[in-house]
Amino acid sequence: MVTNKLKDRLLSRTSNLAEKVDAAVANRPADAPARANTMPAQLGAFRLEAREYQERIQKLTDELEQARKAGGAMDVPLADLHEVPGRRRHKSPEEFAELRENLRNNKLIHPVAIRARLEGGFEIVSGHWRTDAYRELGRATIRCVLDEGSEDEATVGAFYANLLQSDLTDYEKYLGFKDIHRRFPDATHTSMADSAGVSRAAVTKLMSFEHLPQPVLEILQARPSLLTANYGLELARLTREGKAERVVEAVNQLAAGKIDQTQAVKFASADPVKARPVTNAQTVKIKAGRSVYCSMRTASKVLRLEFQSEEDAQAVQEELRALLERRAEIVKTAQSSESEK
DNA sequence: AATGGAAGCTCCTCGCGCTG
DNA sequence: CAGCGCGAGGAGCTTCCATT
Known part of the structure; x- marks a missing residue:
C-alpha cells in the first residue's frame, strides 16, 4: 500500500x-550551555549535573x-x-x-x-x-x-506519523515541531521539513505560532482549530510590530465567532475593517448563438478569459499572442520616442 | 545558509440569479 | 420553485525573492 x-x-x-x-x-563541546566562568568550574558543574540526572534516570x-x-x-x-x-x-x-x-x-x-x-x-x-x-x-x-x-x-516517530493525518490542526503540528526542536536544538526548519516530507516554508509558517501573544496561545490550547498557520503567521508578524493587544482582541472576536480569520488579521493590523473590498470587475460574455463562447472579466490590471473548452482556449491562444506582441511593439516604439525627447 | 514575507495558484464553498 | 451554473472570496499550499 x-x-x-x-x-x-x-x-x-x-x-x-x-x-x-x-x-x-555528542560532538558538541560539553561546555556549550556554560554557566561557570572558568574551564575547571564549567567541567565540574557539568559533571555534577550530569551525574545527578543520570542517577535519577537510573532509579x-x-x-x-x-x-x-x-x-x-x-x-x-x-x-x-x-x-x-x-x-x-x-x-x-x-x-x-x-x-x-x-x-x-x-x-x-x-x-x-x-x-x-x-x-x-x-x-x-x-x-x-x-x-x-x-x-x-x-x-x-x-x-x-x-x-x-x-x-x-x-516522540519524533509518533509525531511524523501523525503529521500524515491531515486532520491534525496547524497548532498541534506546531506543538509537535516545537517539541522536536526542544529535543534537538540543532534541528533547523529545513531538516525538520525534510523529515516530515513537507516544504521548509510550511515548517516556518507553523513555527510562527511561537511568536503569538501568550493569551492567544492559551485560547489555541483550548481550541487548536481556531487559527490556521497562514493567519497565525500574519498575527505573529503584527505582534512583533507591537500590535499584540490588537492581536489578542482580534483572536477573542474570532473565538466568539464575530469575525473570520481574514477579518481578524485586518482588525489586528488596525486597518479599518471594510465590509468588503469594492470590486470594479466587469464581465462581458461573448456568445455563440445562445450559448456563452467566452466570458471576459476585467478587474484593475487583470484580464481573464474563460472558454467553454480547453480546445477553444488553445485555438485562441496563438491569435492573442500575435495581437499582444503587436501591442508590445507599439508600446516599445512609444517608449523610445519618449526617451529621445 | 536560515528564515521571513509577498505573491500567486488551485481547490472549495457559498450565495445569487437564471432557467425550465 | 427546485436545480443548476457562475462569480467571488476563503483557505491551503508552493515558489520566489528579500533579509538577517
Whole structure:
C-alpha cells in the first residue's frame, strides 16, 4: 500500500534524523550551555549535573525494569501518567467511545507504553486514548510497560506519523515541531521539513505560532482549530510590530465567532475593517448563438478569459499572442520616442 | 545558509440569479 | 420553485525573492 510505504519512508527518515542529531549533540563541546566562568568550574558543574540526572534516570528506570522482570507489566496510578504534546494519534469521538466501552467490559490487552520523567511520574509513549478511557471509567491505575527504544525515537516517530493525518490542526503540528526542536536544538526548519516530507516554508509558517501573544496561545490550547498557520503567521508578524493587544482582541472576536480569520488579521493590523473590498470587475460574455463562447472579466490590471473548452482556449491562444506582441511593439516604439525627447 | 514575507495558484464553498 | 451554473472570496499550499 502506498500510504504504508510513505509512512515507512518517513519513519526511516525520522530515525536518521534522531541519529544525526544525536551524533551532533555528542560532538558538541560539553561546555556549550556554560554557566561557570572558568574551564575547571564549567567541567565540574557539568559533571555534577550530569551525574545527578543520570542517577535519577537510573532509579526510575530500575523500578520499571524490576517490574518488567517480575511479570512484564505494572499497575501505575493514572495521576502519574503525563501526555507529551504531538505524540497522540488521531481518533474520532466515535472511535474513542467504542474503545472506552470495550475497556469497560474487557481487560486491557495491550499495556500502555511509558517512560520515566526526570521531573517525576511517567510520560506516555503510546496509549493516550486507553489512559483517557480509564480516567473516564474512574479507574485508579492502568497496566503499563517500560518502552524500548530512545525517547527521541518515540516522540519524533509518533509525531511524523501523525503529521500524515491531515486532520491534525496547524497548532498541534506546531506543538509537535516545537517539541522536536526542544529535543534537538540543532534541528533547523529545513531538516525538520525534510523529515516530515513537507516544504521548509510550511515548517516556518507553523513555527510562527511561537511568536503569538501568550493569551492567544492559551485560547489555541483550548481550541487548536481556531487559527490556521497562514493567519497565525500574519498575527505573529503584527505582534512583533507591537500590535499584540490588537492581536489578542482580534483572536477573542474570532473565538466568539464575530469575525473570520481574514477579518481578524485586518482588525489586528488596525486597518479599518471594510465590509468588503469594492470590486470594479466587469464581465462581458461573448456568445455563440445562445450559448456563452467566452466570458471576459476585467478587474484593475487583470484580464481573464474563460472558454467553454480547453480546445477553444488553445485555438485562441496563438491569435492573442500575435495581437499582444503587436501591442508590445507599439508600446516599445512609444517608449523610445519618449526617451529621445 | 536560515528564515521571513509577498505573491500567486488551485481547490472549495457559498450565495445569487437564471432557467425550465 | 427546485436545480443548476457562475462569480467571488476563503483557505491551503508552493515558489520566489528579500533579509538577517
